[in-house]
Amino acid sequence: MALEVPAGTPDRGPGLVVMCALLIVLTSISAVTRVLSKVIVKQPWWWDDFFALISLPIQLTLFGIILTWRNIGLGLHADVVAAENPLYLIQGAKYLYIAIFFFDASISFPKLSAICFYARVFRSNNRHFRNHLWVVGSLVVGWLTASLISTIFQCSPIEKAWNSPLPGTCIHTFAWYLSTSALSVSIDLYILLLPVPMIWALKLSLRRRVYLLAAFFLAYSVIVLSIGRMISTIGLIPNLEADITWNLPAYLYWACIEGALSLISVSVPNMVGLVKALMGPRWPGTNPKSSNKHTDPESLNYNASAGVHASQSFGGDHDGFERLVSSTGSIASGINDHDGKGAAIALDRIHVKTQITVDRR
Structure with missing residues (x-):
């Protein structure tokens, strides 16, 4: 001083x-x-x-x-x-x-x-x-x-x-x-x-x-x-x-x-x-059989208007991929990735097509 x-x-x-x-x-x-x-x-x-x-x-x-x-x-x-x-x-x-x-x-x-x-x-x-x-x-x-x-x-x-x-x-x-x-x-x-x-x-x-x-x-x-x-x-x-x-x-x-x-x-x-990434499977609640090396604990992807459950993003996610979980199960894509496993669906890639037929009698 x-x-x-x-x-x-x-x-x-x-x-x-x-x-x-x-x-x-x-x-x-x-x-x-x-x-x-x-x-x-x-x-x-x-x-x-x-x-x-x-x-x-x-x-x-x-x-x-x-x-x-x-x-x-x-x-x-x-x-x-x-x-x-x-x-x-x-x-x-x-x-x-x-x-x-x-x-x-x-x-x-x-x-x-x-x-x-x-x-x-x-x-x-x-x-x-x-x-x-x-x-x-x-x-x-x-x-x-x-x-x-x-x-x-x-x-x-x-x-x-x-x-x-x-x-x-x-x-x-x-x-x-x-x-x-x-x-x-x-x-x-x-x-x-x-x-x-x-x-x-x-x-x-x-x-x-x-x-x-x-x-x-x-x-x-x-x-x-x-x-x-x-x-x-x-x-x-x-x-x-x-x-x-x-x-x-x-x-x-x-x-x-x-x-x-x-x-x-x-x-x-x-x-x-x-800490979760460094602990890996030892992190409480982590499924050791999961194929994901890392998960993003920050991601709480949310879609209230669709009534979708919250879930964490997949590892290495840079495009906002998430698994949509309803009250009856998961919505998984039918497209196989390079590992032969179901791939997550990007929300902005989901499209719903409807076809309405009017039967006039």
Whole structure:
């Protein structure tokens, strides 16, 4: 640490350093796991992967800013920092100004990844569901755009945002933090509840539907931290400016973990897919006699309008092949593949022809 302070000086910085180091490791592992899952399981790349992977450098930059600020007094009382060098307070405020941009992006891109994941998993002709995906996606983009613009122009002149003695005006900090936090929680709740009707409409047993809902809720449990950050906003932000280097760490815990957990949660299906591929027949519920080398655990191909059961895609599936399972059995094609076994039918290759004959008597 650059600052030399007497031993025993109250300091909240070490906890921040440990948290950032741990989150750097966990978020990096989640991103690497996603890539390995795509390569090993041979899953096709899509937009949910792009938004998840681009979140990693954003997260790492945010942690880097916090660790850099730590070197000039983050975690100490402001009067202790000012006694060492008053310019450190201004420099720290600059770091905060920059960090807000990366924080807003760090919680927005995983949201977009989750939305794209829904679009890919629930391959549905349900127009109502698709419209909801577009609406919530637009809300996320709108929230991010508005947050970035309001961050840039929070003060007039702009420099007053990190140099408060300058003449000028700024927006009300508490109202700004609280409104953006409340909107973020609302969007998270929207995303969390969005797949519930689709899952509940699947022709599965009640227990399996409940398991699926629990899995989706646990995978998007970031809403708990989003609510926690909003509560911390109410308690901490009004007193933030009085001692920013001392009061801010309590808020940063919520903010950093929220962004990191967002990235990790949207990578959970890939982690499961990788483990399942590596375990092979040892994976619970896997048929050892199956000819499929890998299966795609992310794929929950869905066709509610046809009343079709949910099933997993075949290994190496890149074109959305699925087995249609009715209440009486499977619909398999009569076409033999190169192994001499029944081939799965692509949904977009299924055609129904009817011939109506009118017998006039």
